[in-house]
Amino acid sequence: MTISKALTIAGSDSGGGAGIQADLKTFQELGAYGMSAITAVTAQNTLGVHGVYPVSIEGIVQQIDAIGEDLGTDALKTGMLFSGEVIEAVSERIHHYGWENIVVDPVMIAKGGAKLLQDEAIRALKEKLLPLTSVITPNIPEAEVLTEMKISSLDDRRKAAKQLMGMGAKAVVIKGGHADDKEVIDLFFDGTTCEELMSPRIETLHTHGTGCTFSAAITAQLANGMTMRDAVLTAKEFIRAAIEDGLGIGGGHGPTNHWAYNKRGEK
Numbered sequence: 001m002t003i004s005k006a007l008t009i010a011g012s013d014s015g016g017g018a019g020i021q022a023d024l025k026t027f028q029e030l031g032a033y034g035m036s037a038i039t040a041v042t043a044q045n046t047l048g049v050h051g052v053y054p055v056s057i058e059g060i061v062q063q064i065d066a067i068g069e070d071l072g073t074d075a076l077k078t079g080m081l082f083s084g085e086v087i088e089a090v091s092e093r094i095h096h097y098g099w100e101n102i103v104v105d106p107v108m109i110a111k112g113g114a115k116l117l118q119d120e121a122i123r124a125l126k127e128k129l130l131p132l133t134s135v136i137t138p139n140i141p142e143a144e145v146l147t148e149m150k151i152s153s154l155d156d157r158r159k160a161a162k163q164l165m166g167m168g169a170k171a172v173v174i175k176g177g178h179a180d181d182k183e184v185i186d187l188f189f190d191g192t193t194c195e196e197l198m199s200p201r202i203e204t205l206h207t208h209g210t211g212c213t214f215s216a217a218i219t220a221q222l223a224n225g226m227t228m229r230d231a232v233l234t235a236k237e238f239i240r241a242a243i244e245d246g247l248g249i250g251g252g253h254g255p256t257n258h259w260a261y262n263k264r265g266e267k
């Protein structure tokens with residue numbers, strides 16, 4: 001039996017809805033063996049981020065090396081990287097191991113407004129990480145920061161996706177969760193085709209960690225050997241089920257249901 005392996009380099013969310021916790025749950029549900037390198041520990045719940053405790057560069061590099069020198073990985077994703085220094089160190093290690101299937105979720109601000117990436121880090125993200133990226137998955141505000149353009153229309157999203165490809169990413173998904181369209185439109189662009197992936201907008205407060213879960217599902221499916229397009233299509237179904245069958249726990253923005261996609265398949 002071949003084991004698909006997936007690595008997440010991201011922050012820890014004590015509340016379990018976002019960050020490495022969401023990633024590992026998603027990897028497990030999609031049949032990939034999950035591994036992690038933690039970049040920062042957050043004290044967090046559905047009400048917000050109450051504290052951020054960055055891990056030292058040495059500590060992050062040692063975690064990545066522990067995996068690189070022994071287990072290896074078939075795909076990896078990055079989430080909360082927090083600083084330019086972390087981005088540089090992580091990019092250098094990815095390059096060193098020659099890893100492929102690199103999914104970059106450019107996490108900048110938590111739903112509750114807490115800053116998860118320092119401003120000075122944007123340059124490192126563009127210069128060091130984007131050239132190694134197989135797919136980048138910004139939400140609309142993140143795509144605006146990276147491209148320095150205002151994104152209002154669907155056409156703006158297409159232009160932004162092209163610009164991000166020009167910066168080195170091999171594919172782009174601009175997620176539509178933050179737009180006010182009736183349907184949620186995630187724009188997928190791989191250099192040749194530009195596709196609008198539509199699904200009904202679900203009226204719910206419980207969308208904590210949707211971006212983490214979506215990018216983790218892409219990572220797991222790339223580790224499983226799927227093409228980029230198929231991995232993105234599965235991730236869209238995975239997150240749709242996870243939001244639709246929300247758990248309704250916590251007093252604020254609750255987590256999604258990482259069991260939902262497989263539970264539906266069992267029926």
Ligand SMILES: Nc1ncnc2c1ncn2[C@@H]1O[C@H](COP(=O)(O)OP(=O)(O)OP(=O)(O)O)[C@@H](O)[C@H]1O
Nearest residue numbers: 139175176177178184201202209210211212214239
């Ligand atoms: N209300 C919703 N109904 C249906 N799908 C949604 C909804 N909100 C988000 N999604 C889906 O979830 C995924 C993540 O989108 P979103 O734009 O919320 O990312 P994000 O802001 O990075 O998420 P987060 O920061 O919460 O982790 C996308 O595939 C999007 O289509």
Ligand SMILES: Cc1ncc(COP(=O)(O)O)c(N)n1
Nearest residue numbers: 011012018019110111208209
């Ligand atoms: C450790 C960590 N990583 C990512 C997010 C983004 O998720 P959200 O925007 O839903 O708060 C988060 N809140 N915490």
